[in-house]
Amino acid sequence: MSKSLGKAWEIIRAHEKYRSKTLNLIPSENILSLKALKALSTDLAGRYALRPEFYAGTRYIHELWNYAEEITRKLFKVDYVLLEPLSGHVAAILVSHTFAKNRRIVTLPSEYGGYPGYEKIKIPDLVGAELVELPVSKEYFTPLIEEGIRVIEEYKPELVVLGGSMILFPHPVREFSDIVHRYGGILAYDASHVLGLIAGGVFQDPIREGADIVYASTHKTFPGPQGAVILTNDPEVYKKLSENIYHKIVDNIHLNRLAAYAVTVEEMLKYGQTYAKKVIENAKHLASSLDSLGIHLKARDKGYTESHQIILDIPDDEARIKVRNRLEECGIIADAGVRFGTNEVTRRGMGKREMEKIAKLIHRALEGEDPKKVKREVQILMKKFSTVRFC
Numbered sequence: 001m002s003k004s005l006g007k008a009w010e011i012i013r014a015h016e017k018y019r020s021k022t023l024n025l026i027p028s029e030n031i032l033s034l035k036a037l038k039a040l041s042t043d044l045a046g047r048y049a050l051r052p053e054f055y056a057g058t059r060y061i062h063e064l065w066n067y068a069e070e071i072t073r074k075l076f077k078v079d080y081v082l083l084e085p086l087s088g089h090v091a092a093i094l095v096s097h098t099f100a101k102n103r104r105i106v107t108l109p110s111e112y113g114g115y116p117g118y119e120k121i122k123i124p125d126l127v128g129a130e131l132v133e134l135p136v137s138k139e140y141f142t143p144l145i146e147e148g149i150r151v152i153e154e155y156k157p158e159l160v161v162l163g164g165s166m167i168l169f170p171h172p173v174r175e176f177s178d179i180v181h182r183y184g185g186i187l188a189y190d191a192s193h194v195l196g197l198i199a200g201g202v203f204q205d206p207i208r209e210g211a212d213i214v215y216a217s218t219h220k221t222f223p224g225p226q227g228a229v230i231l232t233n234d235p236e237v238y239k240k241l242s243e244n245i246y247h248k249i250v251d252n253i254h255l256n257r258l259a260a261y262a263v264t265v266e267e268m269l270k271y272g273q274t275y276a277k278k279v280i281e282n283a284k285h286l287a288s289s290l291d292s293l294g295i296h297l298k299a300r301d302k303g304y305t306e307s308h309q310i311i312l313d314i315p316d317d318e319a320r321i322k323v324r325n326r327l328e329e330c331g332i333i334a335d336a337g338v339r340f341g342t343n344e345v346t347r348r349g350m351g352k353r354e355m356e357k358i359a360k361l362i363h364r365a366l367e368g369e370d371p372k373k374v375k376r377e378v379q380i381l382m383k384k385f386s387t388v389r390f391c
């Protein structure tokens, strides 16, 4: 790298080189197509646009914004969409502020799959809401239906949030929605992790099952730029959320993000179903391959997963961090929850054979083989799968 490009570019290049040689199993990440990446570095990266129009020079921006909304409605078969929130977390704040300010939120505990942003001292305290946790299965990371219904009936929370950060199986949207609606509550579904699977029609369909709102990051199983989307069929819900956007949770909505997102929606309209189906197949296959090598996983008796994630059964935080660090020494990137996600490897075109290979590499890493040897094989694998597919 030439010195004239500066220190920042040196670091950027070093990062790109490093990540291109490592195998990414973080379920909250993905890779963008070249077209979507390019959209991030267009003139849009430095522009402003507001509704109603305030800035001149934005005729194409408004056309793009309307188009992005139109194809989002088409992809998710919904009447209303909001593309303004800059991230899943911001969308969660918007939904909580709109429907649960100084009221009550019921959701899953973060230890068993709920989004950590809903821990009491975080979003609930920020919007002055009381937090009540849903009873959950500690093996499957799903809400318990009868016990959950009892909690909802007792507390009558204004906002119930299903979905979450560790999600192996569909959540009981259908089972909870009637009860929530009976007393006038709102059922939201945080699809940050599974949005790409929902787009592909291979996971649950929360809106059709009775959720009032789906909100999600656009960069986990949905392989777009970092950002968020909110979906609803309810005009009142749409109106209330819209009233809390400008100069409350956002001003400029980052138009290069919007552009890259629109490109990704086009890709998902065309290839989303095949991609999403393959993501889940790969997750199941990676899980059974790891299991056959003696690595313990959650939800074994239920086939490990119906999503992109699998969760290693490791008893404590310290041990989980050790596993994450050991894997990184061997060129395999995971998080400290030790959840693995097959979204990125699938987008690179990997299939059953590679899942078996990855399971063996993980096993060898955890068995204490020389990290250099494992890393070398990871690099060979990554070299073969360096292009983005399904786009």
Ligand SMILES: Cc1ncc(COP(=O)(O)O)c(C=O)c1O
Pocket (backbone or CB within 6 Å): 028, 086, 087, 088, 089, 090, 092, 114, 115, 117, 163, 164, 165, 190, 191, 192, 193, 217, 218, 227, 228
């Ligand atoms: C379930 C869930 N919701 C929200 C978020 C926050 O999303 P973002 O990183 O887009 O702000 C996350 C982050 O990983 C998540 O797992």
